[in-house]
Amino acid sequence: MAYNITLIPGDGTGPEIIAATKRVIEATGVPINWEVQDAGIDVMEKYGTPLPESVLDSIRRNKVALKGPITTPIGTGFRSVNVALRKELNLYACLRPCKYYPGIRSKYTDVDLVVVRENTEDLYAGVEWPAGSEECEKIIELSGNKIRPGSAISIKPISKEASKRIVKFAFEYAVNNNRKKVTAVAKANIMKYTDGLFYESAREVAKDYEGKIEYQEVLVDNMCMQLVQKPELYDVLVLPNLYGDILSDLCAGLVGGLGVAPGANIGEDAAVFEATHGSAPKYKGQNKVNPMAVILSGMLMLRYIGEKSAADRLENAVAKVIAEGKYVTYDMKPNRDDPTAVGTAEVADAIIREMEEG
Numbered sequence: 001m002a003y004n005i006t007l008i009p010g011d012g013t014g015p016e017i018i019a020a021t022k023r024v025i026e027a028t029g030v031p032i033n034w035e036v037q038d039a040g041i042d043v044m045e046k047y048g049t050p051l052p053e054s055v056l057d058s059i060r061r062n063k064v065a066l067k068g069p070i071t072t073p074i075g076t077g078f079r080s081v082n083v084a085l086r087k088e089l090n091l092y093a094c095l096r097p098c099k100y101y102p103g104i105r106s107k108y109t110d111v112d113l114v115v116v117r118e119n120t121e122d123l124y125a126g127v128e129w130p131a132g133s134e135e136c137e138k139i140i141e142l143s144g145n146k147i148r149p150g151s152a153i154s155i156k157p158i159s160k161e162a163s164k165r166i167v168k169f170a171f172e173y174a175v176n177n178n179r180k181k182v183t184a185v186a187k188a189n190i191m192k193y194t195d196g197l198f199y200e201s202a203r204e205v206a207k208d209y210e211g212k213i214e215y216q217e218v219l220v221d222n223m224c225m226q227l228v229q230k231p232e233l234y235d236v237l238v239l240p241n242l243y244g245d246i247l248s249d250l251c252a253g254l255v256g257g258l259g260v261a262p263g264a265n266i267g268e269d270a271a272v273f274e275a276t277h278g279s280a281p282k283y284k285g286q287n288k289v290n291p292m293a294v295i296l297s298g299m300l301m302l303r304y305i306g307e308k309s310a311a312d313r314l315e316n317a318v319a320k321v322i323a324e325g326k327y328v329t330y331d332m333k334p335n336r337d338d339p340t341a342v343g344t345a346e347v348a349d350a351i352i353r354e355m356e357e358g
């Protein structure tokens, strides 16, 4: 029976990348009914919003979506569609595998990390007030004058419930994907109550996996240094929202950058698969940008729905195209002006050929 999956082309370079990805996924032979849903700046005029309710309804119904990047309109009063989707669907876990494929230009060749980032709280909760506001004055007073007068203030909420939920997600991912170690990353020596609660929650969850998955804690500053010195020592990393955001970019940088960094936002009832990169609007309509990050996000999606062998075939084909280095976009060539760089659609063609031949 075919899977029903919501397909959001997005805007900017999104539609061309998604068209390439759709062809590649269809070439795996997995039967999918795509329910195409428009969102982003191109539909604002038609619907009066960049995120029509029908998009959310479609994802709620199908439970799985593949999404192209969407521009966050500046100065229109609309919040980020990407953040809104995560909130509305309670996609509490951000999953970002960062794996080195031979052929990618990077200083590192032995990296196979998975970053699991909490998506719903921490300094990202948006609880903040401007300098001089009544709320700031009250909090400054409450702090016993530990806060300098006239400061702006952001609040960092960390709950036991959300911390346990994300750490459990990381351990379950480790179990299901043959991983050996989960490292919890925070700064509990300084933020004793918030990051302290994150570690305390993580330890509680880790007990359930004793003897199966190794558990370790590393402070976030030390983790940054460790990752640039010996990333091969780490496996699955689990972090609160802000550290997760920063470290997932660091890890993407270790393995070749945005063009090959896939991702997923996953909750209890739905999952949205998308690349780490944005809509790169300056390249819109030029058949130029790299589709591999979205294609690899599609590979994660196939794994998520249980189509493991199709996912393996797709990943192997991507790896072969990267290793050969011939049918790759400008960003993967040694020189960005390399005239032999191919376009978005030609990368998809090459991956499909590899799957057919392999």
Ligand code: NAD
Pocket (backbone or CB within 6 Å): 068, 069, 070, 071, 072, 073, 082, 258, 259, 274, 275, 276, 277, 278, 279, 280, 281, 282, 288, 289, 290, 291, 293, 329, 331
């Ligand atoms: P971006 O990732 O769109 O582009 C930054 C630069 O990275 C580009 O100019 C390009 O040189 C390169 N790049 C990005 N994707 C590439 C690809 N697939 N292949 C080759 N090169 C690539 O970041 P930005 O310019 O900061 O953001 C543009 C818009 O995208 C903003 O409105 C932002 O809010 C939005 N955005 C959306 C998402 C999402 O949909 N999840 C994520 C990040 C940013």
